[in-house]
Amino acid sequence: MEKKGILVTGGAGYIGAHVALMLAEAGERVVVLDNLSTGFAESVIQSDLIIGDMADTPLVSSLLREHDIDTVMHFAAHTIVPESVADPLKYYRNNTCGTRNLLQCCQEAGIKHFVFSSTAAVYGIPTDGVAREDTPNAPINPYGTSKLMSEWMLRDLSTASPMRHVALRYFNVAGSDPEGRIGQSTEKATLLIKVACEAAVGKRSHISVFGTDYPTPDGTGVRDYIHVTDLAAAHLKALDYLRGGGASDTFNVGYGHGLSVRQVLDTVQRLNGKPLDIREEPRRAGDPPSLVAAAERIRAVLGWEPQHDDLEFIVRTSLEWERKLADR
Numbered sequence: 441m442e443k444k445g446i447l448v449t450g451g452a453g454y455i456g457a458h459v460a461l462m463l464a465e466a467g468e469r470v471v472v473l474d475n476l477s478t479g480f481a482e483s484v485i486q487s488d489l490i491i492g493d494m495a496d497t498p499l500v501s502s503l504l505r506e507h508d509i510d511t512v513m514h515f516a517a518h519t520i521v522p523e524s525v526a527d528p529l530k531y532y533r534n535n536t537c538g539t540r541n542l543l544q545c546c547q548e549a550g551i552k553h554f555v556f557s558s559t560a561a562v563y564g565i566p567t568d569g570v571a572r573e574d575t576p577n578a579p580i581n582p583y584g585t586s587k588l589m590s591e592w593m594l595r596d597l598s599t600a601s602p603m604r605h606v607a608l609r610y611f612n613v614a615g616s617d618p619e620g621r622i623g624q625s626t627e628k629a630t631l632l633i634k635v636a637c638e639a640a641v642g643k644r645s646h647i648s649v650f651g652t653d654y655p656t657p658d659g660t661g662v663r664d665y666i667h668v669t670d671l672a673a674a675h676l677k678a679l680d681y682l683r684g685g686g687a688s689d690t691f692n693v694g695y696g697h698g699l700s701v702r703q704v705l706d707t708v709q710r711l712n713g714k715p716l717d718i719r720e721e722p723r724r725a726g727d728p729p730s731l732v733a734a735a736e737r738i739r740a741v742l743g744w745e746p747q748h749d750d751l752e753f754i755v756r757t758s759l760e761w762e763r764k765l766a767d768r
């Protein structure tokens with residue numbers, strides 16, 4: 441009998457494409473559903489791509505059936521925090537209502553396993569800058585709220601049905617496939633490492649440092665940056681765990697230590713071999729001084745062992761991808 445398939449929603453996007461590729465290389469049968477709103481068809485290699493919207497219930501129901509799917513990995517979402525503040529209903533429609541429609545199809549199709557892309561943004565601003573899975577949820581923007589509402593729907597559906605799920609709360613994801621096949625092509629990026637690498641290859645004139653007076657060692661914001669390949673591997677561990685009968689659960693995905701904006705920019709300049717035009721600016725609204733994962737649970741329960749906890753590796757692979765994009 442042919443192996444059951446895995447549906448990857450948002451698999452033409454940055455993170456979903458890395459996970460779909462890793463799954464396919466591990467011998468899984470992967471079907472990607474993506475409406476290409478922020479994704480790219482050429483990022484889908486080694487999997488089938490169905491172009492469509494997760495809110496299209498008839499389409500989703502028929503593809504779950506026709507492709508004999510028993511697992512869904514759900515990446516499809518809008519992801520830009522400032523945009524979510526300006527247009528919250530866009531985020532609630534796509535991220536929350538879209539997920540609700542997808543879950544309805546999953547319930548009807550008897551999907552067994554569901555892995556959800558959640559975010560450290562569900563924590564808001566933890567008082568000591570460290571987020572544990574049981575730190576109270578207090579998102580401070582509609583993006584974080586839209587994802588938290590999806591976590592809650594999943595929790596309730598997993599209680600009411602045989603489906604089990606893992607929600608992975610990603611911290612700051614960066615880097616690209618070490619073999620250079622795929623990377624982050626996102627337009628209008630706002631994330632530090634992506635923006636800094638764009639500045640390094642001349643796509644932007646400068647890079648802003650938002651806040652130099654934080655109560656951190658060098659005054660700039662501290663975050664837990666994680667390489668996309670390690671994040672992708674966490675999804676395969678979640679799949680093994682669910683297939684092995686693991687109960688529904690939620691895990692942080694970060695390395696468990698923080699790096700400052702200045703440390704990131706120093707590394708980008710050193711690896712790129714020339715200085716960036718760095719402009720110091722006031723704090724960005726809503727930015728916590730420090731946000732770092734308590735990262736023990738995913739190692740203990742899923743057996744996840746990161747391979748690339750190394751800022752140089754993260755920046756090197758990001759820069760290589762950015763140079764490739766610039767040459768196109």
Ligand SMILES: NC(=O)c1ccc[n+]([C@@H]2O[C@H](COP(=O)([O-])OP(=O)(O)OC[C@H]3O[C@@H](n4cnc5c(N)ncnc54)[C@H](O)[C@@H]3O)[C@@H](O)[C@H]2O)c1
Nearest residue numbers: 450452453454455474475476477478479493494516517613
């Ligand atoms: N990048 C990060 O640092 C980060 C951090 C935490 C969580 N996440 C989560 O990870 C997931 C992937 O993020 P990403 O950085 O790869 O973003 P991305 O924008 O590159 O990928 C999202 C993909 O979903 C697709 N999509 C959006 N709405 C859709 C819909 N209604 N139907 C079908 N496809 C749709 C887009 O076309 C895109 O390919 C998101 O759920 C995001 O919230 C990302």
Ligand SMILES: O=c1ccn([C@@H]2O[C@H](COP(=O)(O)OP(=O)(O)O[C@H]3O[C@H](CO)[C@H](O)[C@H](O)[C@H]3O)[C@@H](O)[C@H]2O)c(=O)[nH]1
Nearest residue numbers: 559560561611612630631632635648649650661663701727
């Ligand atoms: O041009 C920039 C961009 C960012 N920063 C600073 O760099 C740090 C990281 O900022 P990012 O924008 O790269 O990431 P955030 O921590 O703000 O948030 C990101 O990671 C979160 C998880 O921790 C959520 O997933 C959220 O969706 C995603 O935007 C912050 O101190 C920020 O002020 C700058 O100084 N200049």
